[in-house]
């Protein structure tokens with residue numbers, strides 16, 4: 001079977017360094033090797049309440065950052081999920097394939113729903129079935145994501161397998177997660193045991209893709225660390241989560257690995273390492289931030305990319321969905 005990449009990102013809040021190092025940067029590399037489809041998942045965003053004007057703006061901003069990071073709309077397809085109705089249509093079918101027990105195991109639902117689970121939307125619970133639909137509506141074979149999406153991809157494979165068994169045919173590929181690079185799980189700058197995330201109340205916990213150079217420097221200067229010097233081996237970082245996180249970020253930004261970073265900085269304290277990291281982060285991120293500002297000055301171009309991407313995505317998903325309808329015995333063609 002031909003390889004096809006699919007991945008998604010939510011248009012909520014600021015994109016941060018975790019999104020960039022864990023996912024987007026890999027998307028940029030992969031677009032040259034494979035047919036690639038990158039989706040701004042607005043249907044996923046509304047699993048929690050959204051302000052419509054903010055969602056609209058965030059959809060444009062996230063797209064601008066994908067373009068600024070180097071995704072080329074002539075190579076890859078970039079579009080927003082809600083424009084291609086096959087996502088929602090297939091998600092419903094997958095809601096009927098997935099078992100309650102499978103979804104009950106999803107740790108991200110537990111985290112996001114928090115204590116007040118009775119009040120979470122049904123959509124938040126069914127979120128991974130929509131994610132499976134995103135991927136399988138294109139029969140994608142590879143899915144580049146950060147570590148936190150691994151469980152959702154296992155569920156996607158379970159759904160694909162159950163559907164294939166139901167129709168007695170290898171209809172869907174079982175998509176492979178691609179969790180690539182040094183920084184598959186970037187941690188908060190304030191707490192090395194929790195993930196860098198858009199929803200953290202403290203802006204100092206993350207580096208945003210639209211932070212200016214001064215802000216980046218200040219956030220790294222204030223990042224939580226410990227008083228020890230950097231060790232010689234990666235194992236010695238195991239019980240130093242904050243130190244490990246900063247070294248990992250350095251390695252990922254520099255395009256090297258943790259061992260090489262330690263070979264250079266072993267014996268030095270954070271008084272020396274933090275300024276080096278800040279310089280590197282600014283050097284790598286500033287061109288992206290500046291390009292993003294240029295795209296935000298001309299949002300018509302960004303919207304045109306999304307329009308074009310939606311048409312191209314639809315052209316792939318529509319015939320696949322039509323085949324699915326036939327397999328299930330649905331009468332007639334969908335009007336979507």
Ligand code: TYM
Nearest residue numbers: 007008009010018019022023131134145146184185186196
């Ligand atoms: P989202 O929007 O939370 O994140 C987008 C991508 O960024 C990665 N990521 C991280 N990687 C490393 N360290 C971090 N701290 C970090 N935080 C986020 C995520 O793993 C992800 O790859 N459910 C998905 C979006 C989605 C999707 C899909 C992905 C919807 N449909 C289909 C793949 C295929 C999500 O909420 O990602």
